[in-house]
Amino acid sequence: MANSPSTFAGPSPKLGLSIEQSFMEEGKSKGFQEYTIKVDKPPSSFQKMVAELIGTYFLIFIGCGAAIVNKIEPLTIVGIAIVWGLVLMAAIYALGHVSGAHFNPAVTLALAAARKFPLKHVPMYVVSQLVGATLASLTLRVLFNDEDSIRTITTHYSPPTTDLEAITWEFIITFLLMFTISGVATDHRACKDLSGLAVGAVLLVNVMVAGPITGASMNPARSIGPAVVSGIYTKIWVFIVSPILGAMAATLVYSIVRVPKPEISGSTTKSTYNHMYLQSKQ
Structure with a gap:
């Protein structure tokens, strides 16, 4: 098992060569056995776009679908919240x-602003998310065949809630959502296995x-999709501007408590080879 080599693409911080090359050369010089690691090919840009479109589609279809069903068979705000949290998870x-x-x-914009996501990928992600949300809203309109149903899923607020109060609500709840995402998904110290559960719980x-007050958008795509299909754009700027500002503020605040990821340096020992090899086999 230990004699069957794999492949690894990546620079060696010590020699400026590939990991495979540096392992072999350092191993030979110290009498160690040679080890290499196999790494999967990353998804293509097209695959990422499709994933974002499909994920956003099902998020909006199921979440907004629950709000429409609530008009037929009462789910209550608790039931709707559970649906949103579970589908996101x-x-x-x-x-x-x-x-x-x-x-x-x-x-997407907040992660790009925090340099945790490539800026060049922002347009394709945002377009995919908007298309997914719009298609989901259109599907709901066709399935329920009722204009009043699609009006139900538009994000809006009514008096006595003011514009400032609605902006504040959306800012705070998006801040909480993005702060959680920053903690469980972008910090190298976090347990990634529970990231979906944590983010879904915060959304729930x-x-x-905030659902009974503003509709709890936290997502410009969630507001734009139903608005495009229904033709109702009242106060939609609140549900575009406030979530973006809240998400960016969250990444900025989280950067204060983030600890830089340590860099690998120094000589490589045989135990390191063994550890990395076993990790590659898991």
């Missing part, structure tokens, strides 16, 4: 390894608290 675990599971232009709580 499932989407994260299903597609997070492909695209990172943003499903939200505010998340936010919908329970």
Whole structure:
């Protein structure tokens, strides 16, 4: 088992060569056995776009679908919140390894602003998310065949809630969502296995608290999709500007508590070879 080499593409911090080359050369010089590591090919840009479109589609289809069903068979705000939290959690675990599971232009823009996501990929992610949300809203309109149903899923607020109050609500709940994402998904110290559960739980709580007031958008795509299909754009700027500002503020604040990821340096020992080899086989 230990004699069968794999491949690894990546620079060696010590020699400036590939890991395969540096392992072989350092191993030979010290009498160690040669080890190499196999790494999967990363998803293509097209695959990431498809993942974001599909993930956003199902997030909006199931979440907004629950709001429409609530008019037929009462689910209550608790039931709707649970649906939103569970569908986001499932989407994260299903597609997070492909695209990172943003499903939200505010998340994409905030990660790019924090230099945790390539700026050049922002347009394709945002377009995919908007298309996915619009297609989901259109599907709901066709399936329920009722204009009043599609009006139900548009994000809006009514008096006595003011514009400032709505902006504040959306800012705070998006801040909480993005702060959680920053902690569980972008910090090298976090347990990534529970990231979907944590993010889904925060969404669930936010919908329970803010849903009756503003609709708890936290996502420009979630507001734009139903607006395009219904033709109702009243106060939509609140649900575009506020989530983006809240998400960016969250990444800025989290940067204060983030610890830089340590860099690998120094000579490589045989135990390091063994550890890395065993990790590659798991």
